[in-house]
Amino acid sequence: MMTNPPISPALAVAVPLLSAAILAAVRKWLPRVAMDVLGLLASLGTLAITSILLYGSVYHGASVYWLGGWWPRGSTAIGIGMVVEPIGAGLAVLAALLTSLALLFSWRFVDSGQKHLHPLMLIFLAAMCGFSLTGDLFNLFVFFELMSIAAFALCGLKTEEPAPLQGSFNFAITNSVAGFIVLTGIALLYSVTGALNMAQIGLSIGHRHDPLALFACTLLFCGFLTKAAIAPFHLWLPDAHAVAPTPVCVLFSGLMVELGLYAVARIYYAIFAQSFAPHAYALHVILFAFAVATVLLAGFMCYAEHHLKRMLAFSTVCHSGLMLAALAAGGPLGLAAMMTYLVAHAFVKGGLFFLSGVLLHNQRSITERELFATARHLPWAAALWILGAIGLAAAPPLALLLGESAAERAAELSHLHGLSAIFIIGGALTSAAVLRVGMHAFFGWGDGALSDRSAEIGELPETDPEHRRLRAYHLIPPALCMLLAIALFAYPHWLHILRDAAAAMASQPAYLHTSYTGRHVALTQPSWREAIPGAVTRSLLALILGLLLALSSVFRNRLPRHLRVGAFVERGFHPLREMQSGHPGDYVLWMTVGIAAFGSAFMLFLRR
Amino acid sequence: MPGVLHSLPYFVAAWLLLCGLYGLVTSKHLVHAVVCLAILQSSTYMLLLAIGYRVGGSAPIFADISTSKLVVDPVVQALMLTDVVVEAVVVALLLAMVVKAHEKSGSVSPNDLRTLRG
Numbered sequence: 001m002m003t004n005p006p007i008s009p010a011l012a013v014a015v016p017l018l019s020a021a022i023l024a025a026v027r028k029w030l031p032r033v034a035m036d037v038l039g040l041l042a043s044l045g046t047l048a049i050t051s052i053l054l055y056g057s058v059y060h061g062a063s064v065y066w067l068g069g070w071w072p073r074g075s076t077a078i079g080i081g082m083v084v085e086p087i088g089a090g091l092a093v094l095a096a097l098l099t100s101l102a103l104l105f106s107w108r109f110v111d112s113g114q115k116h117l118h119p120l121m122l123i124f125l126a127a128m129c130g131f132s133l134t135g136d137l138f139n140l141f142v143f144f145e146l147m148s149i150a151a152f153a154l155c156g157l158k159t160e161e162p163a164p165l166q167g168s169f170n171f172a173i174t175n176s177v178a179g180f181i182v183l184t185g186i187a188l189l190y191s192v193t194g195a196l197n198m199a200q201i202g203l204s205i206g207h208r209h210d211p212l213a214l215f216a217c218t219l220l221f222c223g224f225l226t227k228a229a230i231a232p233f234h235l236w237l238p239d240a241h242a243v244a245p246t247p248v249c250v251l252f253s254g255l256m257v258e259l260g261l262y263a264v265a266r267i268y269y270a271i272f273a274q275s276f277a278p279h280a281y282a283l284h285v286i287l288f289a290f291a292v293a294t295v296l297l298a299g300f301m302c303y304a305e306h307h308l309k310r311m312l313a314f315s316t317v318c319h320s321g322l323m324l325a326a327l328a329a330g331g332p333l334g335l336a337a338m339m340t341y342l343v344a345h346a347f348v349k350g351g352l353f354f355l356s357g358v359l360l361h362n363q364r365s366i367t368e369r370e371l372f373a374t375a376r377h378l379p380w381a382a383a384l385w386i387l388g389a390i391g392l393a394a395a396p397p398l399a400l401l402l403g404e405s406a407a408e409r410a411a412e413l414s415h416l417h418g419l420s421a422i423f424i425i426g427g428a429l430t431s432a433a434v435l436r437v438g439m440h441a442f443f444g445w446g447d448g449a450l451s452d453r454s455a456e457i458g459e460l461p462e463t464d465p466e467h468r469r470l471r472a473y474h475l476i477p478p479a480l481c482m483l484l485a486i487a488l489f490a491y492p493h494w495l496h497i498l499r500d501a502a503a504a505m506a507s508q509p510a511y512l513h514t515s516y517t518g519r520h521v522a523l524t525q526p527s528w529r530e531a532i533p534g535a536v537t538r539s540l541l542a543l544i545l546g547l548l549l550a551l552s553s554v555f556r557n558r559l560p561r562h563l564r565v566g567a568f569v570e571r572g573f574h575p576l577r578e579m580q581s582g583h584p585g586d587y588v589l590w591m592t593v594g595i596a597a598f599g600s601a602f603m604l605f606l607r608r
Numbered sequence: 609m610p611g612v613l614h615s616l617p618y619f620v621a622a623w624l625l626l627c628g629l630y631g632l633v634t635s636k637h638l639v640h641a642v643v644c645l646a647i648l649q650s651s652t653y654m655l656l657l658a659i660g661y662r663v664g665g666s667a668p669i670f671a672d673i674s675t676s677k678l679v680v681d682p683v684v685q686a687l688m689l690t691d692v693v694v695e696a697v698v699v700a701l702l703l704a705m706v707v708k709a710h711e712k713s714g715s716v717s718p719n720d721l722r723t724l725r726g
Contacts, residue, residue, distance in 0.1 A: 138687055145694045152701055156708075163723045165709045169702065173632065176645055176698050183652045183691060184625070190684065191659040239724055310724070454724045572726070582722030584641060588632045 005063045006056035007049065009082040012092055012129040016046045020122035027115040032108070039118035040103045046125060047096035053133075054089040058497050062086070062504065062514045064135065075516060077197035083135035085514060086501035087339060091132035091255070091262060094343060098254050098350055099125045101477040102247035105354055109247065109462055116157065117245070124150040124251060131259055135515060137186050138196045140263060144182065144227070148175045151256060155244045161460055164243040166582060171240035173584040177591060178226035178233070185219030188212055189271075198270040199515035202508055207274050214606060217272055218599045221264055222591075225598075228260030230324055231294040232594040234317045235580060235587040238301075241313035242454070245462055246357030249309060250477075253316040253353060254346035261323050261342070265335055266505070273508045280330060282605040284416060287328035290598070294321030295422050297576060299429035303549070304572030306368040306455035308356040308437060312349065315392060315430040319345050322426050325419055326407035332525045333410035336502035340495065341403025344485050348391035348398060351481030352434065355385050358474050359441065361463045367455040368437055373444025380475060382442035387482050389438060393431035393546055394423065395539040399488035402495065405535030412531075420538055427542035428549065435550035436566070446554035450570055499525055617658030624651035638706040638716045642699055649695045653688050660684035 019042030027035060057063065062085035066072070070079025099121055106117060127147035134140050152175075156168030190196060192213050193204035205213055226233040237257065241249050268276075276283055295318050302314035323345070326337040358381055360366045363374050375381065391398035404423050411419035439445045488494065503523035504510045510521040552559060553566025579590070628648025635641035660681030666673060668682035706716060713720055 138690075142690060142694075145698075149694075149697055149701060152698075156705060159708050162709075162712050162721070165705055165712065166721045166723055169638070169705050169709070169718075169721065172698065172702055172705070173641065173645060177629075177632070177648060179694070180649050180652050183687075184655060187652065187655050187659055187684070187687070190687075196683070242724055307724075453726045457723050577726035580726055582725035583718050585633045585635050585718065588629060592629055592633070 005065050005084045006052050009053055009065050009084050009133050010067060011049050012046060012053060012133060013126045015049060016042055016122040016126040016129070020119040020126065023122065024119035027119070032115070035115055035118050036103070036107050039122065040100060042122055043096060043100040043103050043125060046129065047093065047100055050089060050092040050096050050129060053084050054086065054093050057084045057086050057089045061520050063518065064515055072516065075200060075203055077195065077200045080139050081135040081197060081515060082133045083515060084133060085504065086497055087505055088132040090343070091259065092129040094346055095125055095128035095132065095255055098251055098346065101350070101480060102250045104473050105357065105477045106245070106247040107473045108467065109245070116153070120150050120154050121247070124154060128255060128259060132262070135198055136196055137189070137198050137201065141179065141182055141186055145179050147256065148179060151252065154248045155240050157245055157248070158243070158460070161243070163457060163459070167239040167243035170582070170584045170587055171236045174226060174236040174587050174591060177588055178223045181219050181595070182223030185216040185223065188216035188219070192216070197515070198266070199512050202271045203512055205271060205275050209275055211607070213275065214602055215599070218595070218602050220267055222595045222598050224260045224263040224267070225290070226260070226591060227257065228264065228324070229257050229317045229320050230290050231297050231321070232590040234294065234298065235590055237317055238310050238313040238580060239582060241316065242307055242310035243459070246353060246360065249353045250350040253312065254350040257316055257320055258323065258342045258346065261320065261327060261338065265327055265338065269335070269506050269508060270511050276606060279606045281414070284328045284330045284414060286601045286605065288325055288416060291321045291325035291328055292418070292422055294318070294324065295426040299426050300569065300573060301576055301580070303429050303433045303569050304452065304577070305433070306449060306451050307458070308359065308366045308368065309353070309459070310454055311433050311437070312352055312356060315433065316349060318426045318430050319349070319392070322423060325422055326403065326410070329407050329410035329416055329419060330414040331410055332499070332503040332506040332523070333406055333413065335506045336499050337403050337406035337410055339498055339502060340406055341400055344391070344399035344403055344488055347481040347485040348388050348400065351384060351478040351485070352388040354478035354481065355381055355388070357462070358470065358478065360459065360461055361474060362468060362470055364461045366459045367451065368440055368449040369451045369455065370458070371441040372449050373440070375441045376444055378442065380479070382438065384478050384482050385434065385438045385442060389431045389434035389546070390543060391485055392434055393427040393539055393543040394535070395543045396536060397489050398485045401532070401535055401539055402489060402492060404539060405531040408535055409531040424538055424542045424545070427539065428545035431543060432546035432549040435546055436553050439550060439554045447557055450567070452572065617654055617661070621651045621654040621658065624648070624654060636717055638709060638718060638721070639703070641718065642702045642706065645702070646695060646699055649691065652691055656684040656688045656691070
């Protein structure tokens with residue numbers, strides 16, 4: 001018999017959306033403090049609702065809620081279903097938690113003057129919750145677009161500067177193109193199967209190998225990989241993240257980008273898994289190739305940036321590539337690895353973005369050269385920043401390590417080589433960049449930082465000049481983020497739940513049973529405990545490499561010329577910099593190239 | 609001949625898609641880029657309507673016709689309407705950004721918009 005969710009999952013969308021509408025309507029008559037309090041309350045309410053949903057799905061099994069009571073007739077879904085299972089519900093909880101922290105951080109934060117921040121953040125939250133919980137492909141597109149539109153507006157909130165307009169415009173153009181590509185894919189899939197519910201589409205396609213479905217799959221994957229910022233679809237991300245207000249950056253990097261990967265995983269396992277089963281290895285290699293390109297490209301660009309937010313943005317691209325690599329390792333273990341990495345990365349990257357906001361607030365600058373030796377009086381921020389750098393290398397005691405070890409084990413099981421090398425390179429380059437900034441800004445080591453063209457443009461402060469003091473609400477969000485990342489590592493019991501949920505999500509029959517019969521299919525999956533010691537060694541290697549690279553950059557003038565590796569990488573590579581041209585047309589061209597490459601790889605290796 | 613006619617909407621959809629992409633890539637004017645995005649989206653309208661079309665089908669309103677009568681697919685029409693709403697919002701937002709960009713820099717060329725690069 002079907003189980004019902006403890007409360008309607010539609011509330012997770014309706015509560016923030018309605019609060020946003022009310023806040024937007026009354027914002028003219030409310031003082032700023034009231035906006036802050038009400039926004040935070042709405043976000044915390046959503047957190048409570050999603051937590052109840054998560055609790056229900058973990059302890060009473062996954063369930064489906066049919067909006068308006070439109071239950072399926074036989075295997076034909078008539079209404080729109082929301083699937084409450086631990087992974088989707090967990091992402092919704094993560095969205096609500098990060099939004100609450102971001103709203104806490106934006107207390108007294110300078111807005112556009114129109115008090116647009118809170119309503120937009122709540123709309124964004126509603127879209128993220130809906131995106132994680134929906135079981136309907138078209139609904140997924142609608143929430144994708146809602147999320148995008150709220151994100152475009154949030155990104156361009158600081159209209160007094162020219163850079164946010166550029167970032168927001170490029171973001172809007174590329175992501176809208178991605179949205180239409182997704183819609184085209186959905187339309188083609190509908191023409192093949194006559195269904196929009198993901199379970200029903202999966203049931204209809206089954207083992208069938210349809211060329212049109214393959215084409216639709218290409219389009220869906222490319223569309224969502226644009227959101228996930230996988231090379232060559234990633235070019236919009238640094239422009240958008242570097243200019244968005246800090247609390248918004250946290251949500252962008254912490255969750256929005258990763259939701260693209262979640263959508264790819266959801267679509268692959270719910271719809272195409274059986275159809276592609278004979279070619280699973282080829283598909284994994286294709287995805288892995290894109291992941292490798294992303295990690296290398298973004299890793300080197302990350303180290304070559306001196307604008308803090310832009311550097312962290314490239315680091316997000318790099319880690320998104322690592323998550324795709326984990327997914328490409330295949331099977332339920334690969335999926336569990338990706339989700340573990342995603343959750344831990346959300347907290348670590350969120351914390352780092354909060355800290356860059358702290359520096360911008362306290363020092364009125366965001367570029368490495370201007371921040372040089374100015375933050376010596378902030379020991380707490382320094383400790384958290386270094387902790388973040390350790391986290392990015394996936395070293396203990398932060399939970400990214402658990403994701404890395406699981407990915408490694410999954411790759412071993414599916415005979416995919418080179419995964420550990422990619423994790424070491426990505427981890428070393430991104431943590432080196434963060435360490436270098438830490439050594440320059442917090443310790444004042446070396447003789448000043450290098451700079452680059454984007455860094456010189458910098459960013460205007462986001463807060464009133466009178467309020468330069470750091471308050472509790474500035475340091476609590478980053479500290480909480482890092483603490484949560486450590487707690488997830490110290491108490492890894494949640495991994496059992498995640499593993500079972502990933503096994504259920506990665507198995508198409510289990511998903512179909514969840515959607516139609518509510519029956520639970522018992523699934524087992526291999527353990528990855530034995531892989532943890534190896535992962536610790538590798539992550540420490542990545543951390544040491546990163547540290548050496550950062551030191552060779554900081555003390556470049558004391559090194560002989562041929563040992564100045566850090567300074568060489570820091571100058572960046574001209575073709576890579578030119579790729580990031582800031583022109584929306586170029587970005588769309590690269591997307592077209594990416595779709596063509598993805599499509600031809602699919603047609604060549606996945607045809608029957 | 610009927611075969612060609614029935615696949616014509618699909619060709620038009622593909623043509624609009626390519627036109628939109630070409631326009632976006634080569635655009636030298638921000639408003640032009642926004643309009644190209646709208647053209648790109650028109651291709652999805654065309655595709656959705658073509659998928660739902662049934663030869664000899666009537667409008668899917670069963671108030672005055674028998675439920676066994678052939679009708680065109682109402683689902684894709686609903687999808688298309690949603691799509692129109694999405695497009696209206698995206699285009700409005702983008703045009704607002706163009707206005708802001710023109711206020712700031714006095715230019716509507718994507719080349720003058722870019723400040724952050726590399």
